[in-house]
Amino acid sequence: MPSAEVMSDTVLEVRDLHTQFDTPNGIVRAVRGVTFTVRRGETLAIVGESGSGKSVSGLSIMGILPRNAAVTGGEMLFSAAGGPPRDLRKLPEKELRKVRGRQISMIFQNPMSSLNPVFPIGEQIAETLRHHLGHSPAKARAAAVSLLAQVGISDPERRVDAYPHELSGGMRQRAMIALALACDPELLIADEPTTALDVTIQDQIIRLLARLQQERRMSMIFVTHDLKLVAEIADRVAVMYASRVVEEGAVDKVLNRPAHPYTKALLDCIPRRDYDSDAGRTLKPIPGVMPNPLAPPPGCAFEPRCPIPIEVCRAAVPPFEEISPGHNTACLRWRELRP
Amino acid sequence: MNAVAHLGTDTHPTAPAQEEDVLVRVSGLSKHFGTGGGLFTAAAAPVRAVEDVSLTVNRGEVVGVVGESGSGKSTLGRLVLRLLDPTAGRVIFEDEDITDLRGAALRGFRRRFQMIFQDPLASLNPRMTVGDALIEPMQLHFKLSRKEAAARAVELLEQVGLSASDMRRYPRSFSGGQGQRVAIARALASEPKFIVADEPVSALDVSIQAEVVTLLQRLQKDLGLAMLFISHDLSVVEVIADRVVVLYLGRVMEVAPTEALYRTPAHPYTAALLEAVPGTSRSGEPLKGEIPSPSNPPSGCVFRTRCPFALDACAADVPALRDVGPGHQKACIRDDLDL
Structure with a gap:
């Protein structure tokens, strides 16, 4: 075990990652400026719905995108234990093969x-x-x-x-x-590993992954659509919507005090029955639909479905703002969100 | 097995169900697949997909059926709608025994019950526009003119949140959630009294799932539909169902009003299933092992091989369903468990 001075705290730092697909209908920018870090020994969950770019982010790091897709911008700095950060994008294929499957x-x-x-x-x-x-x-x-x-x-x-x-x-x-x-490996990317499994088997696999991750002090990126699983397995979570990370932070903060209207809306969609109220069987769907990936809006992609938008939300993509240590949101109106 | 015959006719938490409220009654239903051998192969042990299941669905009631892969829940749904012939047992619809109905007599009944599948495209002809898919059954069932049927089709589309302009579209051009709306509209075209919904929201993203569940809840209430809602997702069933049936390896483990089942599960399998749902507090050990083969089920209680509380006596006889509370029954011989 190298000493603490040499061991970097960060295993992977992804900065402003862009990945696009060349489709018969045009260019789909599946990942647009995604930034996140994975610390040594921790699990970062990337959560989002179909088409949010969560799986493509994982495939981009691994360098196993389909033929019609390519990383077009950004850095993916991987630090092996005791080693310097190396940009996976710039590694020659021969070097990459040593990292992939091994580290x-x-x-x-x-x-x-x-x-x-x-x-x-x-x-x-x-x-x-x-x-x-x-x-x-x-x-x-x-x-x-x-x-x-x-x-x-x-x-x-x-x-x-x-x-x-x-x-x-x-x-x-x-x-x-x-x-x-x-x-x-120092980093395991798990892309919806339990989605096709029955709930009792899912429970077994989640417990297994959590145990192995702890025993081996491995870092993990857990890609999922299921916010309930996030609470179970991750230390930190990045919420993706329409190719971007909209909120990122410690799991208990993001799930208990969401600072982005999309995170809050997604949490509200989880079926939960309240037996003490007449409305206890009502779900709260998110109005509207996901933006067309071929022509995303210029501003905040969630603005058309947002309950509290203002004029400037439509003009430009809101910057990532750190609202408390380690908790970031890409929403200008996070103060107006009521838990 | 006397208790079984009275399933669902006992007290109901919101509206005490009278005998005449029963719309669908199945008793002792079994389905074994692949009994006979071929010309060159010996007869293999049959797959016992559904074994001695009895249940009722009252008018306007939503009965949830939960279970894992191999529990027989989908086979049960098809048996109830007479899409499969049972190996044993009866299916009674509105006091009429439809178990042995064939051909035209069965087709006459078909109008009164419909099915919604996980994949909406499974019930739609890809070469038929949505309009034609709706118009055709209405002309068939109600002898409407094409013009009358078209007007009714538009009404149906609006009822499920689509519009007249969708009449000319083909099923493939709809997204998952919209496709499920089309399938629901098509199921409603024959004005059924009873719908079997087999995992209708399982393939959908959580925000779309919330939309479709909300739509089903509204239609069910407005039209007074009875529904058998089959799902592996315990949270969705909790929100939509009035009563819940828990299946394991083709047999009923527990039946109860929703609140009683989720708050005070009486069968060890139900308790384990609820505990495996992500986001719930984990007190016990996860359920060990996997569901045994339905062609060679364990003797006695089929759950005993995975049950943490199994006794020698559990291997002897198949436990009968017995009352443990109002409308609440379990198939377990132990009464000394603190679940």
């Missing part, structure tokens, strides 16, 4: 996007260990068995030879986590 790895909603259907799961983990860490075949196999045990797969000596299709959905998710953690 930064990613898990997905669909485990089959990581697992190869024609190889046993143990073989896939062992191959990663041989490739990145130069393990001998025997050592790699033993490590694969140990990893499967760590992610809660019972009978790992036997399961190490199982093919992905021989496992249940929850077990496949565990195998994918074992694969992602094989090289003991």
Whole structure:
């Protein structure tokens, strides 16, 4: 363990990230000036609805965007333990390959996007260990068995030879986590890893990720649409709307005292029944629709749906304002928001 | 199994249900898939998707059905609407036994009940405009002229928050939330008394989900519809349902008025399910393991293999549903649990 002086507190600093897609209908700017930091050993949740740019942000960091997409601006400064910050955008592909899968790895909603259907799961983990860490075949196999045990797969000596299709959905998710953690990464990007799972299995996987993250002092970016999960797993949260981060801060602050009308509206959409009131079964949908990604408004993208807009909201994108230490909002009117 | 026959006819928290209020009654319903072997294959053990389920839905009542993948909740919905033939049991609609109805006799009934699916496009013909999709069933069911049916179609679209200009659009051009509105309008075209909604909001973003739930609540109230609302999402069911049925591996574990079920769950499975919902306080251990195979369910109580309170006696007999409170029943032999 390097001493505190050498260890930077920040694992990843993303500054003014821009990613765009070239579509038949025109350029879609899926990420427009996203800024956030991930500190060592903490979990940052990126939360948003479909089309908010939350997954594209993760894919941009990982450098695995689809062919028609590219990062067009900004910096992604990754600091390995004891090392200097290096901009992932500027790393040559050869260097990037050493980072990806070894120091930064990613898990997905669909485990089959990581697992190869024609190889046993143990073989896939062992191959990663041989490739990145130069393990001998025997050592790699033993490590694969140990990893499967760590992610809660019972009978790992036997399961190490199982093919992905021989496992249940929850077990496949565990195998994918074992694969992602094989090289003991410093940063894990988890993109909706529990969205397709039943609630009791989701609970198991969330607890597993939280335990592994603590044991390994790993940092995590947890991409999700579910604010309830954010409270469960993250230390800090960045809320995305229409390709931008609109609010960012410690989870308890953002969820209990939201400082952006979108965050508040999203919290109000969560079904909660109040048995003591006549209106206790009423939900509060957000009026209006998301802006057209091909032609976003010039000002605040939430302004057309906002309950408290003013004239200037339409003119320019509101700057990020720090309203208390570590709590930022891109809203000019945050003082008017009532909890 | 006497208690089962009276399901839902017991006291109801808001309106005591009378026997004549029962709109749909199913009793002893079972569905086994794949019983027979093929020419070259031996008969495999059948998948017991639904096993001995009895329930009632009163006029104007919303009954929620919750359960995880493999609980049989979707199969149950299809059995109730006679989209599948049951292996055993009866389906009674408005005091008429429709279990053995076929062909034209069944089609006559079809008008009175409708289904809404998770994927709205599943119930819409992609090559038919929304207008035609609405006009056709009305001409069929009510012998309306095309002009009359078109006028009624516009009314329906407005009822679900769309407009006359949407008549000429094709299903694919609608977003998820709008598509679900179209599917709801189409379901309402035949003026049904009963709707089975199978995960109608599961694929939608939370803000859109709130919109569609609000729409369903309004229509249900305005039109006095009875509804079987099937979902894996316990929070949505809590908001929309008057009573809730909890399924596990094809069997009913617990039935209760919504407030009683969520505040004082009586079955260990219900308690575990509620505890697994993100954002709830975590006191106990997470539920271990996964749902067993429905082709080889455990003897006795099907939940006993994952139940933290299982006794030897739980393996002996299938526990009968029995009363534990007003309208509240559970299929568990233990009464000494503090859930």
